[in-house]
Amino acid sequence: MFNKKLLLLGVSTLMFVVVFGFQVINHNLHMLQSPPGTVANYKDYDYELGSGYIDSLKRYPDLKKGERSPFDLWKYAGRGKSSYQTPELPMPWNEWVAYHKKQKPELMSDVREYMKMRYDFSGKTVAGQYMSGNRKPIMAGPIARLPEGLKSYESLANLSPEEIKNKGLFPYVPLAHPLQSTAHMVFPDDYNEAHPEHKRIDMDHDFPDEYLPEFPPPLFLTTHKELGDVTKGKEITLSNYFEMFDGLLTAEQMEGLKELLKPTPSTWFNQTTHRVTLEPSAGVACFSCHTNGHTNGAFELAPDSRPNLARLRTDTPPMRGNYNLMQLSTKRSIRSMDHFAEIEEYFDGDPGMQQAIGPRAQKREVTNRMGDFNAIIDFPPAPKLGPMGQLYKDKATEQELYGEKLFFGKAQCGNCHSGPAFVDDYMHDLQVERFYQGRPEGPIKTYPLRGIKDSPPYLHDGRCPTLADAVEFFNIVLELKLKKNEKEALVAYMLCL
Numbered sequence: 001m002f003n004k005k006l007l008l009l010g011v012s013t014l015m016f017v018v019v020f021g022f023q024v025i026n027h028n029l030h031m032l033q034s035p036p037g038t039v040a041n042y043k044d045y046d047y048e049l050g051s052g053y054i055d056s057l058k059r060y061p062d063l064k065k066g067e068r069s070p071f072d073l074w075k076y077a078g079r080g081k082s083s084y085q086t087p088e089l090p091m092p093w094n095e096w097v098a099y100h101k102k103q104k105p106e107l108m109s110d111v112r113e114y115m116k117m118r119y120d121f122s123g124k125t126v127a128g129q130y131m132s133g134n135r136k137p138i139m140a141g142p143i144a145r146l147p148e149g150l151k152s153y154e155s156l157a158n159l160s161p162e163e164i165k166n167k168g169l170f171p172y173v174p175l176a177h178p179l180q181s182t183a184h185m186v187f188p189d190d191y192n193e194a195h196p197e198h199k200r201i202d203m204d205h206d207f208p209d210e211y212l213p214e215f216p217p218p219l220f221l222t223t224h225k226e227l228g229d230v231t232k233g234k235e236i237t238l239s240n241y242f243e244m245f246d247g248l249l250t251a252e253q254m255e256g257l258k259e260l261l262k263p264t265p266s267t268w269f270n271q272t273t274h275r276v277t278l279e280p281s282a283g284v285a286c287f288s289c290h291t292n293g294h295t296n297g298a299f300e301l302a303p304d305s306r307p308n309l310a311r312l313r314t315d316t317p318p319m320r321g322n323y324n325l326m327q328l329s330t331k332r333s334i335r336s337m338d339h340f341a342e343i344e345e346y347f348d349g350d351p352g353m354q355q356a357i358g359p360r361a362q363k364r365e366v367t368n369r370m371g372d373f374n375a376i377i378d379f380p381p382a383p384k385l386g387p388m389g390q391l392y393k394d395k396a397t398e399q400e401l402y403g404e405k406l407f408f409g410k411a412q413c414g415n416c417h418s419g420p421a422f423v424d425d426y427m428h429d430l431q432v433e434r435f436y437q438g439r440p441e442g443p444i445k446t447y448p449l450r451g452i453k454d455s456p457p458y459l460h461d462g463r464c465p466t467l468a469d470a471v472e473f474f475n476i477v478l479e480l481k482l483k484k485n486e487k488e489a490l491v492a493y494m495l496c497l
Contacts, residue, residue: 069180074438080307087356132380136214141466212297256369303349313461403493422449
């Protein structure tokens with residue numbers, strides 16, 4: 001009797017386990033299948049962007065690599081077919097070269113006309129003002145063209161955001177990559193003269209060299225301020241870096257500098273046929289764009305969004321003073337220099353491209369050393385600034401001192417540009433779409449203003465070619481109602497930083 005009861009108990013227990021087990025498996029399978037969620041009474045809200053805001057934007061065109069893209073991409077929105085790309089060209093290599101040989105002159109002619117329509121590249125300079133290398137003059141502005149019928153920037157700034165937007169009067173709409181279907185790095189003419197391996201077959205830079213940083217720029221080190229420009233006017237290369245820095249750097253910093261100079265295959269600069277240079281190459285290095293730890297004015301696209309046409313054009317920022325920054329990159333929050341060196345966008349935010357082109361695959365110990373050299377790149381000298389970042393009253397002019405007062409007062413610059421690097425290390429959404437009918441760009445990192453005279457053009461996409469243009473932009477966007485003499489004083493002050 002005892003054994004029979006025990007047997008029945010065992011069978012019952014087994015059946016319970018089997019049934020319960022199937023329920024658990026079915027539940028887990030149900031969870032793995034993850035059926036689409038549903039929302040009752042869903043409405044496609046425009047989140048206070050204005051009635052019919054989303055419907056007012058165009059949908060991105062379906063373009064193949066190399067096909068011309070609209071210059072007014074801020075008017076477009078939507079999603080692409082995929083987040084991923086392939087290492088394949090839309091045609092055989094010989095046809096790709098012939099295609100761009102025909103298209104490039106036509107494209108660049110239209111680019112120059114478009115830029116001429118937006119800006120007056122007059123070549124006028126600020127008297128007596130030069131970049132830190134004392135070779136290249138500072139360009140005067142503003143040079144963004146006013147809409148027809150407006151007599152002055154002051155008259156434009158007195159209009160309401162709604163009136164500026166509805167009449168299409170905003171002179172500082174976003175600047176797109178001239179060939180955004182392909183995109184990637186575009187180097188200035190003076191850099192290409194020294195590095196013809198980086199000259200593109202499909203397009204050239206769209207800014208005159210006069211409105212870009214000096215090449216090569218000086219390099220200042222926090223560890224050797226007594227030496228001034230340690231490069232003595234030369235571009236740092238793999239061929240000369242050891243002779244130039246042996247005895248000045250630690251062995252670890254020397255290793256980091258070498259890695260910053262070492263070319264690596266990237267999406268469009270490499271040894272395969274998936275490239276925009278006539279000849280195959282070893283790729284690009286960090287210092288290809290950040291020449292001498294600064295910037296040469298090259299631009300590309302931020303890797304933070306898809307489709308490709310939705311990505312924001314970004315100018316190369318300086319590496320100067322990164323030791324004092326807590327946040328790097330344009331729209332992503334990268335919190336350390338070694339992390340930035342580790343994920344720097346050689347593959348346009350698509351790691352799958354590495355399989356075809358070749359992995360960069362830097363070890364953490366190597367990126368740490370790259371960050372170690374980055375951490376001693378100093379801002380350029382600012383003789384009129386005291387130890388707390390205030391102007392010496394006996395060295396500054398009345399106009400510069402007035403500009404400083406405005407900077408931290410009426411102009412509100414100090415709200416975002418404070419501290420030793422003149423930056424708050426936050427991202428801000430300026431809501432610039434209040435002034436034009438287009439897609440919101442969202443939060444973008446504040447950039448430091450120390451040494452800002454060396455880093456034209458301004459804003460993340462370079463839409464403000466001069467410091468005067470940057471002042472006009474913020475006067476409109478922040479509705480500051482600055483007078484002409486106040487704006488001139490702000491420019492004079494920023495030239496001291």
